[in-house]
Amino acid sequence: MKIITKIYLSIGFILLVFGFVTFAYFKQSQKVAKSIEQVLLSSEIIQTNSNLQHAVVNAQNGLRGFLLSGKENFLEPYYAGMASYLIELSLLKNLNRDKPDNINYLNQVDLEFNRWNDSVAAPIIQAKREVNTSEKARQHYNHLFYQSYSQEEGKIKIDTIQYFTGLIQKAETTNKNAQVAILKISQDRTDLLGIALTILALIIGVATALLLGKTIKRRISSMQNLASNLARENFDITLTDDYHDELSSLSADMNVMAKKLQQSFASLNKMNQELDQFAYVVSHDLKAPLRAINNLAEWINEDIGETTPDIRKNLSLMRGRVHRLENLINGILAYARIGRTKIEQTTFEFGDLLQEIAESLVLPPGFNFIFPTESLLITTEKILLQQVMVNLISNAIKYNNKSNGQVTVTAQEHGAVYLISVADNGPGIPQEYHEKIFGVFQTIEARDTIESTGIGLAIVKKIIEEKHGAIRVDSEPNQGTTFSFTWPIMLPVTVAHSQTALIHE
Structure with a gap:
C-alpha cells in the first residue's frame, strides 16, 4: 500500500471518528433540547395552573367580601378573578393540547367553575342585591346562603376545582422532575461519549503519526546513509x-x-x-x-x-x-x-613559501623581490599554491623589461578567502589580451623572442578554479601588471584553538 494511501486512510479514519463524535453530539443535543423544551413547558403549565388557581381563589374571596359587606366594590376581585380565569384557562388548554389527560382535567375544572358561578355565585350576588327589597327576597337570600355555605355546596365545587388543578400540578411537577433527570443523564452521556471518542481519535492519530513517522524516518535514514556512502565513493551498499x-x-x-x-x-x-x-x-x-x-x-x-x-x-x-x-x-x-590526484593539506607560513620560490629562481641583476611583512599561516595543498606562485612570479621576472625590475607580493585574509596579488613594474598587458593570456598555448610575445610554452597561466587558472577561487589581471601598457586571485581559507582545529588562545590572552 502506498504511503499517501496510508496517510489518506489514517486521516479519513480520524475524520470519520470526529464525524461520529459530531453526529453523536448532534443527536444528544437534540435530546437535550427536547428535554429542555419539556421542562420549560411543564414549568409554564405549572405557573399558568397556579395562576388559574389564584384566579378561582380571587373570585371566591371577592364573593365572600361582597356577601359580608354588601358593598359593590368588594366584587372587584370577583370580576378580576373571573376574567383572569378565562385567560389562564385558554392558555392552559393551548399548552396542554398534546396532553389529553390534562385537557380532561381542565374540562372538569371549567365545568365545576361554571357550575359554581351559575348555581352559587351569580344567584347569591343577585339575591344579596335584592335582600332589602322585601321579606320574600330576604328569605330567598337566606335559602341560597344556607345552601351555599351551611350545606357547603359552593365549597364542594371549589374543592373539586382545586382537586383537578392539583392533579395537573402534580402531573407536570412529576414530568418536570423526570425531564430534568433525563436532561442530566443526556448531558452526562454526551460528555462521556465526547471525551471517549475524542481520546480514541487522539490515540489513533498519535499512533498513526508515530507508526508512519517511524517507518518513513527509518527508511529515509537508510537513504541518507546510502547517499553518504556514495559521497564517500563507497558503492557497495544497497537498500532493501x-x-x-x-x-x-x-x-x-x-x-x-x-x-x-x-x-x-x-x-x-x-x-x-x-x-x-x-x-x-x-x-x-x-x-x-x-x-x-x-x-x-x-x-x-x-x-x-x-x-x-x-x-x-x-x-x-x-x-x-x-x-x-x-x-x-x-x-x-x-x-x-590538475584535480585528478588527492594532495594532503598542510599548514605553513606564506612568507616561507615565497622565500623557497625566490631561492629557486635566478633573479636578474638589480631585480627586487618584495615579500609581505605580516605573518600569515595558510592551511591548504602547499604544492598547488606553490605552483601558482611560481608561474606568476617567474612570468613577472621573465617578461620584465626594466633594468630595476620589481615584483611585489601581498596577501591578506578577506572574509572566507585569502586575497593574494603579484604585481610587477614590467611592460604591462593590453586590455584586449587580458582574457586571451589564460588560454592554453597563448603568448603575447613571439616565441622566438622569449622562450615560452604558453601554458603557465592556463595551469594557474585551472588550479585556482579547482579550488573554487577566481583570478583577474589589472594592467595597462607600460604601467606594469597585477595578478590578483582568491584562495579558500581552511583552518585546522589546532590552528583555530591557538588563535582563540591568543585572543583571550
Whole structure:
C-alpha cells in the first residue's frame, strides 16, 4: 500500500471518528433540547395552573367580601378573578393540547367553575342585591346562603376545582422532575461519549503519526546513509525495501543510481589509469628523440670548430626549440593532472613559501623581490599554491623589461578567502589580451623572442578554479601588471584553538 494511501486512510479514519463524535453530539443535543423544551413547558403549565388557581381563589374571596359587606366594590376581585380565569384557562388548554389527560382535567375544572358561578355565585350576588327589597327576597337570600355555605355546596365545587388543578400540578411537577433527570443523564452521556471518542481519535492519530513517522524516518535514514556512502565513493551498499510504495520506488532508483555510479567510477578510474599510462609513454617516447636532437646539436657544435656565426646561432636556436618542446610536454602533463590526484593539506607560513620560490629562481641583476611583512599561516595543498606562485612570479621576472625590475607580493585574509596579488613594474598587458593570456598555448610575445610554452597561466587558472577561487589581471601598457586571485581559507582545529588562545590572552 502506498504511503499517501496510508496517510489518506489514517486521516479519513480520524475524520470519520470526529464525524461520529459530531453526529453523536448532534443527536444528544437534540435530546437535550427536547428535554429542555419539556421542562420549560411543564414549568409554564405549572405557573399558568397556579395562576388559574389564584384566579378561582380571587373570585371566591371577592364573593365572600361582597356577601359580608354588601358593598359593590368588594366584587372587584370577583370580576378580576373571573376574567383572569378565562385567560389562564385558554392558555392552559393551548399548552396542554398534546396532553389529553390534562385537557380532561381542565374540562372538569371549567365545568365545576361554571357550575359554581351559575348555581352559587351569580344567584347569591343577585339575591344579596335584592335582600332589602322585601321579606320574600330576604328569605330567598337566606335559602341560597344556607345552601351555599351551611350545606357547603359552593365549597364542594371549589374543592373539586382545586382537586383537578392539583392533579395537573402534580402531573407536570412529576414530568418536570423526570425531564430534568433525563436532561442530566443526556448531558452526562454526551460528555462521556465526547471525551471517549475524542481520546480514541487522539490515540489513533498519535499512533498513526508515530507508526508512519517511524517507518518513513527509518527508511529515509537508510537513504541518507546510502547517499553518504556514495559521497564517500563507497558503492557497495544497497537498500532493501519490501513496502512496495513510493519510497520503495525511490530506493530502487537509488540502488540503480549507486550501481551506475559504481560502473561509471570504475570506468573513469580505468580511463584515468590508461590516460596516465598513455601520457607517460607519450612523454617518454617524445622526450627521448628530443634529447637525442639536443645531444646531436651539441656534438655538431663541438665538432665544427670555427665556423660562421649563423651556423652556431641556428644550432643554439635548435637547442632552444628542443627545450621549449620538452617544457611544453611537461606543461601539458601538469595541466592534465590538475584535480585528478588527492594532495594532503598542510599548514605553513606564506612568507616561507615565497622565500623557497625566490631561492629557486635566478633573479636578474638589480631585480627586487618584495615579500609581505605580516605573518600569515595558510592551511591548504602547499604544492598547488606553490605552483601558482611560481608561474606568476617567474612570468613577472621573465617578461620584465626594466633594468630595476620589481615584483611585489601581498596577501591578506578577506572574509572566507585569502586575497593574494603579484604585481610587477614590467611592460604591462593590453586590455584586449587580458582574457586571451589564460588560454592554453597563448603568448603575447613571439616565441622566438622569449622562450615560452604558453601554458603557465592556463595551469594557474585551472588550479585556482579547482579550488573554487577566481583570478583577474589589472594592467595597462607600460604601467606594469597585477595578478590578483582568491584562495579558500581552511583552518585546522589546532590552528583555530591557538588563535582563540591568543585572543583571550
